[in-house]
Amino acid sequence: EYFTPDYAKLLKLPEPDDAKLQAYYDQNKGSFVTPELRALNVLMLSREAIKGRIEVSEDDVKTAYEADKEKYNVPERRRITQIAFPDKAAAEKAYAELAKAKDFKEAATKLGFKESDYDLGTFAKRDMIDSKIADAAFGLKKDELSKPVDGQFSIVLLRVTEIAPGKLRTLADVRTEIIDGLKNARAAEEIRTLHDKVDDSRGAGKLLKEIAAEYKIPFIEVKATDRAGKTPDGKPAIEGPEAPRIAQAGFAATPGVETEHIELADGGYAWFDLVSTTPSKQKPFDEVKAEVATLVKEQERRREITALASK
Secondary structure (H helix, E strand, O other): OOOOOOOOHHHOOOOOHHHHHHHHHHHOHHHHHHHEEEEEEEEEHHHHHHHOOOOOHHHHHHHHHOOOOHHHOOOOOEEEEEEEEEEEHHHOOOOOOHHHOHHHHHHHHHHOOOHHHEEEEEEHHHHHHOOOHHHHHOOOOOOEEEOOOOOOOOEEEEEEEEEOOOOHHHOOHHHHHHHHHHHHHHHHHHHHHHHHHHHHHHHHHOOOOHHHHOOOOOOOOOEEOOOEEEOOOOOOOOOOOHHHHHHHHHHHOOOOOOOOOEOOOOOOOEEEEEOOOOOEEOHHHHHHHHHHHHHHHHHHHHHHHHHHHOO
């Protein structure tokens, strides 16, 4: 049994006066500062950006499909039961018992085998290590028990309890998959080529904005970012998951010193220049008074709830 008090009705907290707010602010000044901000120029050579400008012809798609048609097939999968024995005599004896049993699981239990020991799981034939066992298992009908099979490591009895048929996928089925694969492969090549060109241009003293225009690579002017990759209003300084990493690199940089490229998670690269730094500063009380009031009221509310719970 339990009950939950309605704290909104039970607790009537007075509005904190200015003196209390000022005291809280003075005691917690470290919580009311603007973070250090940095402005960056970023050249973003991401895989997605490069993939977006790669064209794949219908002939390319057909050629890729015909070259590796088997790769796109969905193989038949089977749920396989396998019971291992130390020798053929033991396997033959168990086969005689299990082959005539109406309830396989019950009969196996009587012979001392637990389901967790003999249920291998679901496999495609190509995923199985022992080719003899794979051939035997994929030659069985559903719920048929094999005769003893001499595998690589032991003699086994096999049984298939579920069969998921395979499927030959047509070009229409896998067209999108093939296009994406071709674009990925070509994007990787283009990224390597552009990486070298950007580095050469940097070495020649060109600005990132000039390099971006020359090679049609996205260029981003980050007016202000904190260490977490957020703008002062809490939005991502750079769209995508790489903003924090680039921001952290920006905060590790020294003004006037050329920076190294950043390897992106998708296989691309980013280059940046540190443009300027805005130091952190204390926010005045009047600017954060409403925020302070919210924090003070929440603190008082928690204190009153704790006191009520204790009673």
